[in-house]
Amino acid sequence: MDNRAIGFMDSGVGGLTVVREALRQLPLESVCFIGDQARLPYGPRSSDEVRQFSEQMAAFLTHQDIKMLVIACNTATSAALKDLQEKLSIPVIGVISPGSRAALKATRNRRIGVIGTEGTIKSRAYEKAILSKDNSVKVFSLACPKFVPLVESNEYNSPIAKKIVAETLQFFESKNVDTLILGCTHYPLLRPIIQDVMGKQVKLIDSGAETVGTVSALLDYFEIAKDSAGDQIKDAYYTTASPVSFNQIASQWLGIDIQSKKAKIDELELGK
Amino acid sequence: MDNRAIGFMDSGVGGLTVVREALRQLPLESVCFIGDQARLPYGPRSSDEVRQFSEQMAAFLTHQDIKMLVIACNTATSAALKDLQEKLSIPVIGVISPGSRAALKATRNRRIGVIGTEGTIKSRAYEKAILSKDNSVKVFSLACPKFVPLVESNEYNSPIAKKIVAETLQFFESKNVDTLILGCTHYPLLRPIIQDVMGKQVKLIDSGAETVGTVSALLDYFEIAKDSAGDQIKDAYYTTASPVSFNQIASQWLGIDIQSKKAKIDELELGK
Numbered sequence: 001m002d003n004r005a006i007g008f009m010d011s012g013v014g015g016l017t018v019v020r021e022a023l024r025q026l027p028l029e030s031v032c033f034i035g036d037q038a039r040l041p042y043g044p045r046s047s048d049e050v051r052q053f054s055e056q057m058a059a060f061l062t063h064q065d066i067k068m069l070v071i072a073c074n075t076a077t078s079a080a081l082k083d084l085q086e087k088l089s090i091p092v093i094g095v096i097s098p099g100s101r102a103a104l105k106a107t108r109n110r111r112i113g114v115i116g117t118e119g120t121i122k123s124r125a126y127e128k129a130i131l132s133k134d135n136s137v138k139v140f141s142l143a144c145p146k147f148v149p150l151v152e153s154n155e156y157n158s159p160i161a162k163k164i165v166a167e168t169l170q171f172f173e174s175k176n177v178d179t180l181i182l183g184c185t186h187y188p189l190l191r192p193i194i195q196d197v198m199g200k201q202v203k204l205i206d207s208g209a210e211t212v213g214t215v216s217a218l219l220d221y222f223e224i225a226k227d228s229a230g231d232q233i234k235d236a237y238y239t240t241a242s243p244v245s246f247n248q249i250a251s252q253w254l255g256i257d258i259q260s261k262k263a264k265i266d267e268l269e270l271g272k
Numbered sequence: 273m274d275n276r277a278i279g280f281m282d283s284g285v286g287g288l289t290v291v292r293e294a295l296r297q298l299p300l301e302s303v304c305f306i307g308d309q310a311r312l313p314y315g316p317r318s319s320d321e322v323r324q325f326s327e328q329m330a331a332f333l334t335h336q337d338i339k340m341l342v343i344a345c346n347t348a349t350s351a352a353l354k355d356l357q358e359k360l361s362i363p364v365i366g367v368i369s370p371g372s373r374a375a376l377k378a379t380r381n382r383r384i385g386v387i388g389t390e391g392t393i394k395s396r397a398y399e400k401a402i403l404s405k406d407n408s409v410k411v412f413s414l415a416c417p418k419f420v421p422l423v424e425s426n427e428y429n430s431p432i433a434k435k436i437v438a439e440t441l442q443f444f445e446s447k448n449v450d451t452l453i454l455g456c457t458h459y460p461l462l463r464p465i466i467q468d469v470m471g472k473q474v475k476l477i478d479s480g481a482e483t484v485g486t487v488s489a490l491l492d493y494f495e496i497a498k499d500s501a502g503d504q505i506k507d508a509y510y511t512t513a514s515p516v517s518f519n520q521i522a523s524q525w526l527g528i529d530i531q532s533k534k535a536k537i538d539e540l541e542l543g544k
Binding site for chain 2: 025026027028091093097098101104105129131132133134135136213214216217218220221225228
C-alpha cells in the first residue's frame, strides 16, 4: 500500500486524456499532473532537448512526492523513457509499449497504422515495439505535425480541423490497415473526426487510455495501490504557462473544476 | 532480453484458454504448460491443498527453466499467488487482478458479476480486488461447481451444458449486472452459451485473456521479452494424467497438433 499520488507529465494538455482515464479506472488514486505548455509543441524538437525538458518535469513531480511516474506524452516517451527509468527509483511508464500491445491485440489483418508527432514517428519507437513482438506485422507510420496545435488552440472540433485531418490521413487510403494507433495523447480529442475519416471498420487505439491499464497492473504487481480506507490526497495540476487557459481546456475535458497552478521548472535538474 | 519460455500452470486444460491468447498476442514467445488433470477439479479442495499442489506445479515448471510464471487458474491464484510470489525469484502473475481490472474498465453501471469455482468464490478474491480499487461497485458472486466437469469431459457444447448453464445463471436474473467475470479459465469454452443466457448487453470478461496483457506489460517493464532474432524454444505441454485425452482436447482448442508428455509432480517441492 502506498497512498502517494501518481505523477503524469506531458508537453501540454494532451496528457489529460490519460488522466481522465485514470480518474475513471482508478478513482481512489490521486493524480499530480504537469503540462509544459510554455514550451510546446515537443514534436519538432530534438530528442536531446525533449529529454532535458522531460527530466525537468520529472524533477518537479518527484519533488511533489509521487509513487509512480507516467510519461503521458509519446514524444517524451520515445526520447526519455529509458533515461528516466534508469535515473528514478520509482516505476516509470511510457505510453508507447501499452499502445503497441493494444494494437497487436486488436489487429486481425496484421496491418497497423501509427500517427504521431514528427519526433515520435522519426524515433520509430512504435514500429520497433510492435515488430519486436511480431515481425510479421506491417506498420505504416505518419507524422501529423498539424494536429497538436489544433488541440492546444481548442480548435479540435472546428471545420478546419475536419479539413486538416481528412487531408493528412489520405496517406492511409490504400494501406488497408485495420488498426490505427493514436500515437499522441492530444489525438483522442480528434477521435470522432479521425474515426470518420478512417471508417468505422478501423479500430482506433488510444495509447494513453491503454497506459492506465499498465499503471493499474504495476500498482497491483508492486503492491503500491492506495489503501482504500486511507485519506485521499487532493489531485494537483500544474502548467508552465497560463493557468487560466489550462483550467478552461482541462475543465472542459475532464468535466471537473480544475484550479491549476503555475510551475517554474526550466532550471530544475533531476536528483538535485 | 530473455529467450526462456513463459510457464503456465492450471488444474487441467482450462489454462489452455490463456495459452491460446498468449500464442496469438505473443507469437515470438515460447510456452511451457502443465495441467494437473490427475487431481482436478481444484475448486472443491481446501486452499491449503491447492497451495501444496500449486507449489508442486511451480517446482516442475521452474525446473524447465522458465522466465515468468502465470498461474492460469483462478482457484490456484486465490490460494497460492502470494505464496509463490514470495518463494520464487521470477515474476509470478495470477489471473484475478487482470480480470478485476478489466471488469472495472468495462462496467458502466458499476454492477459486476463474478462466476468461478467454489474455492475462488469462497476466497472472495475478486470482490476484494475490485472493491480495493473502487468501493462504489456492487459485486455479485456465484460458485458454479458444475461448469469445470462439463469442460473437462468435452461436453461444453452439448444440450446438457446449455441446460446447466441456464439453470445456474438464473441467479443473475434480477441483479442487473452489465459485466460478468468468467472467473475460471475453463469458462471461456462455455462462453457462447453463457453470453446467450446473460444477454448480449452483458460484457463478458475473460480473465485469462486479460492476463496475457499483464504478461506482455511485465515482459516489457522488466525487459525480458524474447529477442526477436533469437531462436525460439519449442513449446512444451505436460499433463499429470493421460496425454492422449489432453492432446485431443488441447489440439481441438488451440488448433495445433500438440504432443504432450506425462509429468510426475506429486512429490516435488519448491526449491529442492
